[in-house]
Amino acid sequence: MSIIMAFMGHSVPRTADINKRFGTSVKQARIRAQLTQRELAARIELERTSVSNIEVGLQTVTIPTLVLLCQALQVPVTDLVQTAPSELESLDTVNGKYARSAQRLLKAELRAN
Numbered sequence: 001m002s003i004i005m006a007f008m009g010h011s012v013p014r015t016a017d018i019n020k021r022f023g024t025s026v027k028q029a030r031i032r033a034q035l036t037q038r039e040l041a042a043r044i045e046l047e048r049t050s051v052s053n054i055e056v057g058l059q060t061v062t063i064p065t066l067v068l069l070c071q072a073l074q075v076p077v078t079d080l081v082q083t084a085p086s087e088l089e090s091l092d093t094v095n096g097k098y099a100r101s102a103q104r105l106l107k108a109e110l111r112a113n
Helices: 003-008 015-032 037-044 048-055 063-073 085-112
Strands: none
Touching: 015 048, 015 063, 037 048, 037 063
16 A cells, blocks of 8 residues: 555555456456457467466556457456446545546557557
8 A cells, every 4th residue: 555545544456456356357358259368369469378367367467458458359448447436536536647647548549549
């Protein structure tokens, strides 16, 4: 937990928890798309082991990889990035301008592709 968040009385979700939830969402979307890990990996130019690590929450993804995942799985970002409302509130309170900047960057990346 960051010093700022502790001071403000907010708890920040642990990276491991976020990665695990994200990975579960990726796996569910992959299964719905009827793709194997190997097929998804080929579509997003990663190794199959990277897809496996993402699905179990051991590997984080970059924004470009997130965009490729969404395209390959044909799902919106919101299907993969599921954050509890309370987590969003605490992140927006401290990192409001940074969160909005990241959202703008992600939207621009999606429009470009």
